[in-house]
Amino acid sequence: EDQVTQSPEALRLQEGESSSLNCSYTVSGLRGLFWYRQDPGKGPEFLFTLYSAGEEKEKERLKATLTKKESFLHITAPKPEDSATYLCAVQPSNDYKLSFGAGTTVTVRA
Amino acid sequence: AAGVIQSPRHLIKEKRETATLKCYPIPRHDTVYWYQQGPGQDPQFLISFYEKMQSDKGSIPDRFSAQQFSDYHSELNMSSLELGDSALYFCASSSRVGNQPQHFGDGTRLSIL
Numbered sequence: 001e002d003q004v005t006q007s008p009e010a011l012r013l014q015e016g017e018s019s020s021l022n023c024s025y026t027v028s029g030l031r032g033l034f035w036y037r038q039d040p041g042k043g044p045e046f047l048f049t050l051y052s053a054g055e056e057k058e059k060e061r062l063k064a065t066l067t068k069k070e071s072f073l074h075i076t077a078p079k080p081e082d083s084a085t086y087l088c089a090v091q092p093s094n095d096y097k098l099s100f101g102a103g104t105t106v107t108v109r110a
Numbered sequence: 111a112a113g114v115i116q117s118p119r120h121l122i123k124e125k126r127e128t129a130t131l132k133c134y135p136i137p138r139h140d141t142v143y144w145y146q147q148g149p150g151q152d153p154q155f156l157i158s159f160y161e162k163m164q165s166d167k168g169s170i171p172d173r174f175s176a177q178q179f180s181d182y183h184s185e186l187n188m189s190s191l192e193l194g195d196s197a198l199y200f201c202a203s204s205s206r207v208g209n210q211p212q213h214f215g216d217g218t219r220l221s222i223l
Contacts, residue, residue: 031209032209032211034211034212036214041198041216041217041219042216042217043114043200043202043214043215043216043217044153044200044214045214046211046212046213046214049209049211087152087153091209095166096141096143096158096160096165096166096204096206097143097155097158097166097168098143098145098153098155098212099155100152100153100154101152102151102152103152
């Protein structure tokens with residue numbers, strides 16, 4: 001069974017204080033690893049797809065990286081508007097459904 | 111850009127009642143997914159449809175059923191509702207061409223009294 005573990009559960013940052021979120025996974029062949037951002041009461045908002053080890057994607061203050069066993073979401077110089085829950089999900093090679101981790105809730109204080 | 115539309119946004123029901131949730135996917139997306147997110151939990155896959163045919167089934171109770179119609183919209187039908195069915199229900203859509211990511215609607219918040 002596919003497993004996704006995210007750490008830490010919660011992260012409190014000062015504005016401008018860079019940090020990283022971890023997503024460890026086990027899957028029987030990886031079609032893709034996805035990062036989403038979720039605000040309270042809203043649906044997950046797509047951020048990145050990573051397909052193979054060594055791949056990196058960047059968008060504004062966010063950068064996602066992938067190895068064979070884990071992915072990192074780096075937040076550089078965060079702003080209060082980056083406060084959200086960040087979800088990691090894997091899609092196995094023999095399927096299309098997503099298995100999500102429990103998420104990391106990031107709070108950025110001004 | 112068009113997004114996934116879900117209705118209603120909020121629904122309040124009593125135990126043993128039925129509920130129907132609707133989802134309108136992004137145009138030209140061929141696959142629709144339903145997920146359930148309990149309070150403080152991650153989304154759990156329920157069921158998916160590819161080109162109007164059921165393609166995968168997850169932890170969906172037998173009391174729930176779903177279908178996708180000729181216009182590609184999908185409905186999740188829930189019967190004999192229980193208190194534990196209270197959750198956010200998300201619909202997502204994607205295109206398998208190029209393995210595009212799933213895009214989610216803002217969900218239906220179902221509360222069972």
